[in-house]
Amino acid sequence: MPAQTITERILAAHAVGGRAVAGEIVTVRPDVVLLNDVSGPLAFEGFEAMGASRPFDPARIVLVADHFAPAPNVAAAGAIRMTRDFARQHGIPHFYEPGTGGIEHTLLAELGMVGHGSVVFGADSHTCTAGAFNALGIGFGSTDLAAALATGQLWMRVPDSIRVELLGQPGPYVGGKDVILEVIRRIGSDGAADASLEFGGPGVAALSVDARMAVANMAVEAGADTCVFEGDALSAARQAETGAHPSPPVGADADARYRGRMVLDLGTLMPMVARPPSPASGVPVGALRGQRVDQVYIGNCANGTITDLRQAAEMLKGRRVAAGVRLIVVPATQRIWRQALAEGLLDILAAAGAAVSTPTCGACFGGHMGILSAGETAIATTNRNYRGRMGDPDSQVFLANAWVAAAAAVAGEIVSPQELREPVPA
Amino acid sequence: MSAPLQGLVHRYGDEVNTDVILPGRYLALRRPEELREHCLEGLDPGFVRRVRPGDILAVGRNFGCGSSREHAVVALRAAGVGAIVAHSAARIFYRNAINLGLPVLICPEAAAAMVAGDIASIDLGAASIRQGATGWQAQPLGDEVRAILAAGGLVPRVRAALAT
Numbered sequence: 001m002p003a004q005t006i007t008e009r010i011l012a013a014h015a016v017g018g019r020a021v022a023g024e025i026v027t028v029r030p031d032v033v034l035l036n037d038v039s040g041p042l043a044f045e046g047f048e049a050m051g052a053s054r055p056f057d058p059a060r061i062v063l064v065a066d067h068f069a070p071a072p073n074v075a076a077a078g079a080i081r082m083t084r085d086f087a088r089q090h091g092i093p094h095f096y097e098p099g100t101g102g103i104e105h106t107l108l109a110e111l112g113m114v115g116h117g118s119v120v121f122g123a124d125s126h127t128c129t130a131g132a133f134n135a136l137g138i139g140f141g142s143t144d145l146a147a148a149l150a151t152g153q154l155w156m157r158v159p160d161s162i163r164v165e166l167l168g169q170p171g172p173y174v175g176g177k178d179v180i181l182e183v184i185r186r187i188g189s190d191g192a193a194d195a196s197l198e199f200g201g202p203g204v205a206a207l208s209v210d211a212r213m214a215v216a217n218m219a220v221e222a223g224a225d226t227c228v229f230e231g232d233a234l235s236a237a238r239q240a241e242t243g244a245h246p247s248p249p250v251g252a253d254a255d256a257r258y259r260g261r262m263v264l265d266l267g268t269l270m271p272m273v274a275r276p277p278s279p280a281s282g283v284p285v286g287a288l289r290g291q292r293v294d295q296v297y298i299g300n301c302a303n304g305t306i307t308d309l310r311q312a313a314e315m316l317k318g319r320r321v322a323a324g325v326r327l328i329v330v331p332a333t334q335r336i337w338r339q340a341l342a343e344g345l346l347d348i349l350a351a352a353g354a355a356v357s358t359p360t361c362g363a364c365f366g367g368h369m370g371i372l373s374a375g376e377t378a379i380a381t382t383n384r385n386y387r388g389r390m391g392d393p394d395s396q397v398f399l400a401n402a403w404v405a406a407a408a409a410v411a412g413e414i415v416s417p418q419e420l421r422e423p424v425p426a
Numbered sequence: 427m428s429a430p431l432q433g434l435v436h437r438y439g440d441e442v443n444t445d446v447i448l449p450g451r452y453l454a455l456r457r458p459e460e461l462r463e464h465c466l467e468g469l470d471p472g473f474v475r476r477v478r479p480g481d482i483l484a485v486g487r488n489f490g491c492g493s494s495r496e497h498a499v500v501a502l503r504a505a506g507v508g509a510i511v512a513h514s515a516a517r518i519f520y521r522n523a524i525n526l527g528l529p530v531l532i533c534p535e536a537a538a539a540m541v542a543g544d545i546a547s548i549d550l551g552a553a554s555i556r557q558g559a560t561g562w563q564a565q566p567l568g569d570e571v572r573a574i575l576a577a578g579g580l581v582p583r584v585r586a587a588l589a590t
Contacts, residue, residue, distance in 0.1 A: 038453045
């Protein structure tokens with residue numbers, strides 16, 4: 001076996017035949033198969049049409065109603081019902097919906113179903129979020145996952161690997177979002193096509209696991225097949241906390257082959273904002289000072305963690321959302337929502353004028369709970385700002401971390417969080 | 427896989443993502459006849475009225491990037507798109523298209539040169555494209571991709587495998 005990247009080593013451990021070298025076609029058996037209320041129903045119909053009678057392993061399937069949940073209309077209610085019925089019919093214990101669940105990628109980790117070296121196949125492009133946990137999350141469409149439900153495996157090309165070496169410590173108001181927006185700005189929206197982004201180096205320790213989730217989540221916005229962080233004491237602690245199987249971190253060989261290498265000194269990063277209509281169009285926040293916003297959205301599978309809610313509350317404590325601006329805050333899971341309640345964060349946010357929602361994918365993908373009308377502008381902690389992403393084709397979305405988004409809610413326009421923290425002259 | 431595909435060419439640029447192919451607000455729908463109405467609505471709302479069965483899209487870099495929503499492929503197929511010639515295509519979209527029997531050929535030269543509004547033809551077996559007097563050779567299809575297309579998509583392929 002030649003020297004391996006983290007990606008090759010994890011895939012080889014799950015591949016039929018035990019071998020996975022970049023560029024080769026292999027058959028991979030995932031630990032977990034993940035579907036939601038949008039991708040699930042098409043997959044369930046595919047599963048039936050394939051003549052499959054039972055899923056490969058009900059205990060390793062996770063079904064989450066998160067996109068159109070709570071259901072905003074009859075069609076969505078039907079899709080959630082199909083998802084619930086599929087779980088019931090096949091004895092799948094892991095079905096979640098509002099009240100018990102949250103956004104699938106954040107929830108999956110909470111459930112202890114992702115740890116060092118895991119492989120997740122998800123019918124959602126942001127399945128790559130699992131990379132934060134030294135695991136591989138790989139996104140697919142519904143028919144591929146219908147086949148995975150039926151057979152427990154799928155063919156795939158083993159991705160190349162691109163090494164991102166992180167150095168230093170992030171400065172004030174710089175988080176995971178800024179790391180990934182800078183990576184995508186450098187390599188472009190298809191710069192990691194056919195590749196896995198592997199994050200390592202001494203700077204990893206300066207990023208919390210929540211910050212790593214924000215990074216891994218948007219690997220697909222650089223075109224990456226998947227993404228993986230080196231494991232360390234922080235990821236091991238999160239693994240223990242969630243009750244995931246206690247497995248050691250999976251590392252790369254010193255002489256592993258990389259398609260490319262990039263060095264990123266966290267200390268040089270500024271808070272970044274990606275301009276519409278591309279996540280690759282990031283600029284330092286100062287370059288957009290004065291950009292007016294109608295809506296601020298803090299949440300989603302990239303930045304809806306307790307870390308993000310603390311950042312938002314830090315900016316909003318004792319302040320008010322600017323007149324004419326709407327602030328929508330969506331904790332990613334029920335557990336995070338309750339923790340934010342216990343820490344007093346929800347009250348700080350609500351007192352400032354935020355509408356705090358139950359966990360949902362909501363308006364991030366233009367579904368419901370905060371759609372934009374023509375001519376409106378939002379700043380969001382979400383992961384995509386394509387044309388019409390959050391509503392009307394003539395609305396626009398800027399992407400940023402939770403400090404920057406919350407600061408914009410207070411100012412009514414994009415400002416540096418640092419600026420907002422300066423004492424107001426008497 | 428041997429009969430040539432033929433249709434009028436429609437051209438689009440780079441980074442045509444699945445959000446503009448099938449906007450998120452329609453994702454609670456599943457039926458092809460419902461989804462076709464909104465095909466490319468985020469980019470070119472007139473497309474659905476102009477496209478004819480078998481037409482071919484010639485598109486730029488990273489076609490189908492973004493969301494894994496297979497609804498985007500269902501909508502394109504239901505609208506009548508018979509094949510896509512791309513400079514490059516996002517991995518999940520590419521797999522979804524092949525799985526539903528919609529061929530995607532990767533050929534930067536053809537994607538750049540094909541003329542909108544004129545007829546082009548595609549020989550899938552040879553992975554070749556022709557428009558008027560000009561021909562192009564696309565990247566060869568992988569063995570698995572050929573097998574899925576030959577079976578008529580992933581559902582019939584898995585169905586046959588499970589039946590044996």
